[in-house]
Amino acid sequence: MTTDDKDDKMARIDPVRYSLDSKFKFKCHKGVKCFTKCCRDINIILTPYDIIRLKKCLSLSSEDFLTIYTEPQLLEKTDLPVVTLKLLDDELKSCPFVRDDGCLVYSDRPTACRYYPVGVAALSHKEGSDGKDFYFFVNEPHCLGFEEDKRWTIAEWRKDQGVDIHDGINAGWTDLIVKKRSFPQNIMLTEKSKKMFFTASYDAEKFRQFIFESSFLTLYIIDDKTLEKIRSDDVALIEFGFRWLNSVLFKDGALKINEEAAAQRIKKE
Numbered sequence: 033m034t035t036d037d038k039d040d041k042m043a044r045i046d047p048v049r050y051s052l053d054s055k056f057k058f059k060c061h062k063g064v065k066c067f068t069k070c071c072r073d074i075n076i077i078l079t080p081y082d083i084i085r086l087k088k089c090l091s092l093s094s095e096d097f098l099t100i101y102t103e104p105q106l107l108e109k110t111d112l113p114v115v116t117l118k119l120l121d122d123e124l125k126s127c128p129f130v131r132d133d134g135c136l137v138y139s140d141r142p143t144a145c146r147y148y149p150v151g152v153a154a155l156s157h158k159e160g161s162d163g164k165d166f167y168f169f170v171n172e173p174h175c176l177g178f179e180e181d182k183r184w185t186i187a188e189w190r191k192d193q194g195v196d197i198h199d200g201i202n203a204g205w206t207d208l209i210v211k212k213r214s215f216p217q218n219i220m221l222t223e224k225s226k227k228m229f230f231t232a233s234y235d236a237e238k239f240r241q242f243i244f245e246s247s248f249l250t251l252y253i254i255d256d257k258t259l260e261k262i263r264s265d266d267v268a269l270i271e272f273g274f275r276w277l278n279s280v281l282f283k284d285g286a287l288k289i290n291e292e293a294a295a296q297r298i299k300k301e
């Protein structure tokens with residue numbers, strides 16, 4: 033990775049596929065002239081674990097966080113409903129969390145902010161991705177971090193930024209997206225399926241209510257240990273949600289069904 037193209041005035045995605053061992057030179061700190069420039073006019077897709085971290089950091093419910101800070105979007109080539117960070121209506125289209133001295137939610141910042149200036153193909157839906165992760169660089173002319181001397185491999189960068197933890201928790205969700213992307217684009221999801229995807233991905237309280245206060249537990253056989261965990265642990269809940277979505281959308285048998293209850297439901301419907 034070089035900065036030979038720094039005169040290029042257009043932001044661009046480096047078309048080379050990088051691996052975890054690929055090396056690059058980069059450092060971001062408060063002393064760089066471009067400090068916080070990358071926090072304006074951006075399109076940040078939020079992952080389920082991002083919402084869990086951010087709502088907790090701001091002491092909000094998922095619903096309130098989604099209403100105040102996000103905008104709905106359909107993810108390109110998948111028809112899946114996702115949310116992006118809602119930018120301020122100021123001249124620079126700033127992130128709502130950017131301040132002169134940095135990021136207000138830094139320790140809980142979203143996955144995409146942690147990765148930057150690296151991108152991961154599994155979440156970006158690059159043409160030609162076969163479902164295996166590869167990495168690329170976002171070369172924006174304003175970003176002077178590439179001129180600093182600190183050297184990394186992409187694996188080291190991910191660990192340093194805590195992205196490995198985010199990716200590990202979101203793995204089941206990324207898998208759903210990659211699976212849906214591999215389907216022919218004319219296979220559309222029903223509105224009900226999209227709603228299920230959205231709730232299980234982003235609204236932990238509503239999804240928990242759905243599990244414990246509907247007929248969910250008569251239809252699915254869930255062991256007591258799992259039930260106890262998802263009752264109070266948001267991370268366990270979203271990971272369970274990814275398994276459930278796989279089971280409902282892709283019939284992968286990830287969850288055990290009570291056949292008798294399922295037959296009764298079909299008869300009723």
Ligand code: SF4
Pocket residue numbers: 070071072074127128129130131134135136137138141142145
């Ligand atoms: S969340 Fe923080 S790091 Fe990410 S764009 Fe906003 S201010 Fe910048």
Ligand code: SF4
Pocket residue numbers: 059060061064065066067068069070071148149174175176177178
């Ligand atoms: S533009 Fe690059 S170097 Fe500047 S603050 Fe953002 S990430 Fe850091």
